[in-house]
Amino acid sequence: MEIALDLLSWALLLVGGFFAIAGGIGVVRLPDFYTRLHASGVTDTGAAYFILAGLMIQGGLSIITVKLVLIGFFMFFSNPTSTYSLAAAAHRSGMAPLDGAGGPNKPEPVEKSLAEPIEPIEPTPTKPGGAPPSQP
Amino acid sequence: MALGGTEMFAAAALAILATMALALVRAISGPTVYDRVLAVNMMTTKTTLLIALLGFLAGRPEFLDIALVYALINFVSVIAVLRLFGRRV
Numbered sequence: 001m002e003i004a005l006d007l008l009s010w011a012l013l014l015v016g017g018f019f020a021i022a023g024g025i026g027v028v029r030l031p032d033f034y035t036r037l038h039a040s041g042v043t044d045t046g047a048a049y050f051i052l053a054g055l056m057i058q059g060g061l062s063i064i065t066v067k068l069v070l071i072g073f074f075m076f077f078s079n080p081t082s083t084y085s086l087a088a089a090a091h092r093s094g095m096a097p098l099d100g101a102g103g104p105n106k107p108e109p110v111e112k113s114l115a116e117p118i119e120p121i122e123p124t125p126t127k128p129g130g131a132p133p134s135q136p
Numbered sequence: 137m138a139l140g141g142t143e144m145f146a147a148a149a150l151a152i153l154a155t156m157a158l159a160l161v162r163a164i165s166g167p168t169v170y171d172r173v174l175a176v177n178m179m180t181t182k183t184t185l186l187i188a189l190l191g192f193l194a195g196r197p198e199f200l201d202i203a204l205v206y207a208l209i210n211f212v213s214v215i216a217v218l219r220l221f222g223r224r225v
Binding site: 009010013014016017018020021023024025027028033036037040043044047048051052054055058059064067068070071074075078079081082083085086089090093095 | 144145147148150151152154155156157158159161162168170171173174175177178181182184185188189192197200201203204207208210211214215218221
């Protein structure tokens with residue numbers, strides 16, 4: 001039983017370390033701030049909770065596990081909130097996410113689209129490999 | 137701890153340290169301030185895990201109190217930095 005718990009804890013710690021390194025590589029290599037948010041979220045969820053679970057198994061039923069549960073509880077609420085406020089602040093400051101072609105995906109201003117008359121929807125032909133809209 | 141004692145904690149701590157180095161690369165070379173805040177947020181989360189792992193590695197689980205406080209400071213610092221830059225920009 002002791003061996004099985006140790007093996008489970010070992011596996012959880014290894015999986016957590018794998019998620020940490022994968023998220024770190026993603027934060028360095030991904031092309032855009034919003035995609036880097038995703039990589040950071042991988043380390044905030046996968047790495048953190050797997051490693052905390054591995055440590056909980058090592059801690060057993062004691063005050064150690066209670067503290068680890070509290071750390072996980074705070075992370076569960078604070079990490080999504082900080083990620084959301086980061087993304088909202090970046091979006092409010094005018095940072096455009098990338099579209100499928102790798103160019104900036106500027107949203108249309110709301111006032112302009114509301115001022116224009118509503119046109120009937122036409123099927124637009126898809127242009128393969130079209131140039132991304134140019135950044136002013 | 138029949139399975140080699142503390143090597144499992146050391147392996148996980150090394151993975152966390154590698155991730156912190158990668159986050160530091162992004163924090164130094166980030167093109168915008170939001171990339172830097174993201175990298176610093178990631179580093180503080182990893183610091184929390186690293187402190188917890190070091191407590192187990194050193195056989196002193198009292199380090200978990202420090203990790204708990206660090207997990208709380210992390211959130212406050214990110215919100216404070218975002219408020220500062222939101223007012224300036």
